[in-house]
Amino acid sequence: MDIIEQIASIPLFQGLPRPQLEELAMITLAQSVQRGQTIFAEGDLGTGFYVLVSGRVKIFKLSSDGKEQILHIMPPAEPFGEVAVFAGERFPAYAEALEDSYTLFFPRTAFIDLIARNPSLALNMMAILARRLRKFAVMIEALSLKEVPSRLATHFLLLSGQQGGEKSLTLDISKNQLASLMGTIPETLSRILSRMAKEGLIETSGQRLIRILDEAGLQELAEGERRL
Amino acid sequence: MDIIEQIASIPLFQGLPRPQLEELAMITLAQSVQRGQTIFAEGDLGTGFYVLVSGRVKIFKLSSDGKEQILHIMPPAEPFGEVAVFAGERFPAYAEALEDSYTLFFPRTAFIDLIARNPSLALNMMAILARRLRKFAVMIEALSLKEVPSRLATHFLLLSGQQGGEKSLTLDISKNQLASLMGTIPETLSRILSRMAKEGLIETSGQRLIRILDEAGLQELAEGERRL
DNA sequence: CGTGCGCTTGACTTTTTTCAATAAAGGTGG
DNA sequence: CCACCTTTATTGAAAAAAGTCAAGCGCACG
Numbered sequence: 136m137d138i139i140e141q142i143a144s145i146p147l148f149q150g151l152p153r154p155q156l157e158e159l160a161m162i163t164l165a166q167s168v169q170r171g172q173t174i175f176a177e178g179d180l181g182t183g184f185y186v187l188v189s190g191r192v193k194i195f196k197l198s199s200d201g202k203e204q205i206l207h208i209m210p211p212a213e214p215f216g217e218v219a220v221f222a223g224e225r226f227p228a229y230a231e232a233l234e235d236s237y238t239l240f241f242p243r244t245a246f247i248d249l250i251a252r253n254p255s256l257a258l259n260m261m262a263i264l265a266r267r268l269r270k271f272a273v274m275i276e277a278l279s280l281k282e283v284p285s286r287l288a289t290h291f292l293l294l295s296g297q298q299g300g301e302k303s304l305t306l307d308i309s310k311n312q313l314a315s316l317m318g319t320i321p322e323t324l325s326r327i328l329s330r331m332a333k334e335g336l337i338e339t340s341g342q343r344l345i346r347i348l349d350e351a352g353l354q355e356l357a358e359g360e361r362r363l
Numbered sequence: 364m365d366i367i368e369q370i371a372s373i374p375l376f377q378g379l380p381r382p383q384l385e386e387l388a389m390i391t392l393a394q395s396v397q398r399g400q401t402i403f404a405e406g407d408l409g410t411g412f413y414v415l416v417s418g419r420v421k422i423f424k425l426s427s428d429g430k431e432q433i434l435h436i437m438p439p440a441e442p443f444g445e446v447a448v449f450a451g452e453r454f455p456a457y458a459e460a461l462e463d464s465y466t467l468f469f470p471r472t473a474f475i476d477l478i479a480r481n482p483s484l485a486l487n488m489m490a491i492l493a494r495r496l497r498k499f500a501v502m503i504e505a506l507s508l509k510e511v512p513s514r515l516a517t518h519f520l521l522l523s524g525q526q527g528g529e530k531s532l533t534l535d536i537s538k539n540q541l542a543s544l545m546g547t548i549p550e551t552l553s554r555i556l557s558r559m560a561k562e563g564l565i566e567t568s569g570q571r572l573i574r575i576l577d578e579a580g581l582q583e584l585a586e587g588e589r590r591l
Numbered sequence: 592c593g594t595g596c597g598c599t600t601g602a603c604t605t606t607t608t609t610c611a612a613t614a615a616a617g618g619t620g621g
Numbered sequence: 622c623c624a625c626c627t628t629t630a631t632t633g634a635a636a637a638a639a640g641t642c643a644a645g646c647g648c649a650c651g
Contacts, residue, residue, distance in 0.1 A: 320639085
């Protein structure tokens, strides 16, 4: 697949006329990154942003004692690092490839220039930023209002919802990473999972498969009306 | 002050040519809200967004058991509710006036229309969204990485930094609300404040004045290198 | 077939919350 | 301006939740 096609298939660029896609292709830098490799670090100069074409990337913050808090796990087709382009010059978090990945890099100035000439691109971009804000608001609520079992139940229900009500969930990250995403540590996560299983809410098979057995029960947990 | 001047003084609309300011003024709805009054509720249809002209507004989420998590305290000149305009049709949180306030309301369709014709407005809007994302990322980090004393220390240092290194801070919200902002409860906040005072890190006078006595000590707390 | 990393489990400590009672502040109306 | 009343803040004791440290298991990978 050539670069223009790749660009055209990114939701962010949906609706852009052909000539501007070509223009984008001219300024794009294709980049392969290996699993575990850092794409950018917090504080780095943000001279542009990335779009993930294939693979998976985690965006995270690091505390002074080295613990990491995952902010996003980026699936393909999502832009990342774009906040630096609009809000300031420095990246506010780290980005690291979880798998061998392939990204496109868009330099800041050329991109801003393009936006200035293309309202539909601007609207796409704003929709993406707004959606992300919404997701963060949910995360903040979850982190601060609820205990870990509630957060976890919320997360499972959300995943299940995203997968069309599917009762069998495949975690796409390790439990260590899930713990970080939930704002806790692996030990606590592990204990809570086994308590959930003991109460017949879920069933785990292998280390990445989770089956929801009692959706209503999880719902109660999520809302704090029940405890383990 | 007439509406056009009010609009022109809002950073979001910086750089808009006069005719478009006039256009905006035509579609704007001025609105007074009293302290304690709800401006919109989570789930309400977002037919537009607001800009705060005077007063203060809190944006918050409510858990099923009624506890609230404050997401923002909006100062004058800031837009709010704009996420609904770009990401979907429903407001993702509640907005309530903390003081008697005065807002301008901008209907969604007319605003999107204007953006489509005005790149600089689009860029302003993106900068605001991006800045907000950045702030949320910091909040998520704080909520999940640190214990309450660290979060509080971080918050004080941040406030002090915003006020140009000023050592005397005036809280612009009640301690109940500060507790919610820190993701904890008033009792815990109260205990931690008194421990901070006992250790000579801060000094409180009245219920809204805090003086930083030992900045380096707060710094250590914030970074988890010290405990109370 | 062993080594390593991720995951689990147990005992213990620390932190935070809960519940309840009291104290202080701020605003209101006399 | 004061007394009252509501709201907001503080404090104590006990319970619960989460984190730390340490040890052990198991599966994947070389």
